[in-house]
Amino acid sequence: MDLNTIFFGLMIVGSLGIFLYFGKFRASSKQRDRDDKIDWTQSLWTRLKSRNKKN
Amino acid sequence: MARHRALQMFGRSGNPAFKSKAFAERSSDFSTSEVMTLSGTVNKTGLYLLLCFMTAAWTWNQFYSSGDPSSVMGYLIFGTVGGLIAALVTIFKPTSAPISAPIYALLEGFAIGGISAMFESMYPGIVIQAVGLTFFTLASLLMAYKTGIIKPTENFRLMIFAATSGIMLLYLLSFIMSFFGSGIGFIHSNGPMGIIFSLVVVAIAALNLVLDFDFIEQASEQGAPKYLEAYGAFSLLVTLIWLYLEILRLLSKLYSRN
Numbered sequence: 001m002d003l004n005t006i007f008f009g010l011m012i013v014g015s016l017g018i019f020l021y022f023g024k025f026r027a028s029s030k031q032r033d034r035d036d037k038i039d040w041t042q043s044l045w046t047r048l049k050s051r052n053k054k055n
Numbered sequence: 056m057a058r059h060r061a062l063q064m065f066g067r068s069g070n071p072a073f074k075s076k077a078f079a080e081r082s083s084d085f086s087t088s089e090v091m092t093l094s095g096t097v098n099k100t101g102l103y104l105l106l107c108f109m110t111a112a113w114t115w116n117q118f119y120s121s122g123d124p125s126s127v128m129g130y131l132i133f134g135t136v137g138g139l140i141a142a143l144v145t146i147f148k149p150t151s152a153p154i155s156a157p158i159y160a161l162l163e164g165f166a167i168g169g170i171s172a173m174f175e176s177m178y179p180g181i182v183i184q185a186v187g188l189t190f191f192t193l194a195s196l197l198m199a200y201k202t203g204i205i206k207p208t209e210n211f212r213l214m215i216f217a218a219t220s221g222i223m224l225l226y227l228l229s230f231i232m233s234f235f236g237s238g239i240g241f242i243h244s245n246g247p248m249g250i251i252f253s254l255v256v257v258a259i260a261a262l263n264l265v266l267d268f269d270f271i272e273q274a275s276e277q278g279a280p281k282y283l284e285a286y287g288a289f290s291l292l293v294t295l296i297w298l299y300l301e302i303l304r305l306l307s308k309l310y311s312r313n
Contacts (some may be wrong), residue, residue, distance in 0.1 A: 002180075003184055004180045004183065004184065005180070006187070007187075008183040008184050008188075009183065009187070011187040011188075011190065011191050012183075012186055012187050012190050014194070014196075015187075015190035015191045015193060015194035016101075016104075016190055017168055018194040018197065018198065019097070019100075019190070019193055019194050019197055022197060022198065022201060023093065023096075023197060024093050024094040024097050025093070025096035025201065026093065026272070026276070027200060027201045027202075027203065027272050028201060028202055028203045028239075029269075030202070030203030031200065031201065031202070031203040031206065032272075032276070033270075034206060034207045036147030036206075036209070037207075037208070037269075037273070038207055038208065038209055038211075038212050038266075038270075038273070039177055039209070040269075040270055040273055040274070044212065044213065044216055047209060047213075048213075050072060
């Protein structure tokens with residue numbers, strides 16, 4: 001096994017570990033308690049139309 | 056009916072392959088067992104990645120056991136066309152995601168395995184680098200999102216959506232022009248312009264992950280229906296596959312310069 005495989009293999013294992021472990025935790029309050037969060041209940045198209053009306 | 060009502064109002068992510076659908080109703084409309092969770096979505100993403108890896112490994116082995124690129128062309132076309140159909144079904148009927156998303160993962164594996172084997176035969180060692188960089192980007196952006204370093208806003212969403220649409224349009228134009236013996240040169244060139252273009256595309260693909268994280272986070276926080284777990288995992292998988300292919304292309308451009 002060459003150095004390339006070892007280095008990137010470890011990177012894959014480590015990154016997947018981080019994703020599978022930390023992905024299950026909620027985001028920080030700094031991320032969640034914002035006023036400018038994306039409103040996923042509104043489509044981008046609706047959003048654009050309402051923005052154009054305001055302008 | 057509650058499930059269908061939940062999909063009446065949908066948001067859109069900048070995801071290249073589909074318009075991400077959100078949720079309009081709260082958990083009160085669903086029993087506790089039907090509510091989406093973060094861990095459920097992460098587990099499903101892990102499962103879909105495993106499925107994708109399994110079929111990719113199968114195609115990869117077919118390529119290396121025969122040593123002939125034409126031996127995997129059938130798998131490649133089958134995976135690409137089948138994957139596209141499975142993706143469209145998932146996008147237009149999100150309630151089918153628990154079934155269509157794993158099928159998509161399996162089919163995409165066939166395509167990715169073939170493409171990866173071809174790149175590896177030309178540039179040995181490139182595939183593990185591309186996979187490593189893809190997962191490293193995933194983990195880094197997840198941490199940046201979770202800690203609040205990257206804060207996706209409506210403007211961010213609009214910017215990523217516009218950039219992604221622009222890239223898709225450019226690829227489509229290049230594809231159509233190829234039938235007339237022409238094309239957009241810099242997309243495939245290994246010159247400075249081609250490399251800058253690939254870097255920009257990789258960056259846009261990576262930022263799509265942030266939108267996926269935000270969609271999953273908010274959907275699970277607001278108690279979206281359970282099938283959106285599979286939908287969220289599908290969304291992540293689509294972005295990851297796109298990111299992987301773009302990194303592979305960027306690395307191949309860099310390799311071909313040597």
